Amino acid sequence: MIKVLLFAVLAYFMGSLPNGVVIGKRVKGIDIRDFGSGNSGATNAYRVLGPKYGIMVLVADVLKGFIPVMLADMAGIRGITLILIGIVAIVGHSLSLFLNFKGGKGVATSLGVFLYLIPYVMLVVVAAFILVVYTTRYISLASIVGAALLPILTLFMPIREGIDRPSIFIISLLMGLFVIYRHRTNITRLLNGTENKFKVK
Structure with missing residues (x-):
């Protein structure tokens, strides 16, 4: 129980690291939340700081989901407990x-967690994400599509040994709904035709 608690604390601490804010202050002397969409994530970092630092934030945010789950797995934590740490x-x-x-x-960060737990599923989700961005130029729409696909694909695609399929389905469904909920303002802008499109710099 103590081991699980320690990894949960590590996961929360790593997840909390505000990479976009830190990198923005380091390289430009600004808080990226004061610009663009006001978000601290990789998409806004790309818009505000440029491609180089946007990609840097993206990689860092993926890793802070991937690393805690990988370390917990290496320490012998399995099943639903491993998923919950993610x-x-x-x-x-x-x-x-x-x-x-x-x-x-x-x-x-969800990408990082599920990339470790269900890598084959995530490859399809990432491919769908890229396709939606390429065809529509909407990052938010691609994120919503990916979040919706995630639980569906866990029902029939290969998953990591030791991961219970019903558990990962329920968790991926809840996380998909959570991600969609976090995009509620984007959904409103998409419906109104006022959502910002992704522009390659």
Whole structure:
């Protein structure tokens, strides 16, 4: 129990790391939340800081979901407990200890968690994400599509040994709904035709 608690704390701490805010202050001397969409995640970092630093934030946010789950797995934590540690990392990103319990929408960190737990599913989700961005130029729409596909694909695609399929389905469904909920303002803008399109710099 103590081991699980320690990894849960580690996952929340790592998830809470506000990479976009830190990198923005380091390289430009600005808080990216004061610009663009006001979000601390990779998409806004790309818009405000440029491609180089946007990609840097994306990779860092993915890793803070991937690493805690990988370390917990290496320490012998399995099943639903391993999945929950990943969820803690995602919650940390969205309710960051360092940002007065505010944060990003959890897409990149969720990608990191599920990339470790269900890599084949995530490859399809990422492919769908890229396709939607390429055809529509809407990052938010691609994130919503990916979140909706995630639980559906867990029903029939291969998953990591030791991961219970019903459990990962329920968790992926809840996380998919959480990500979609975090995009509720984007959904409104998409419906109104006022959502910002992704522009390659």
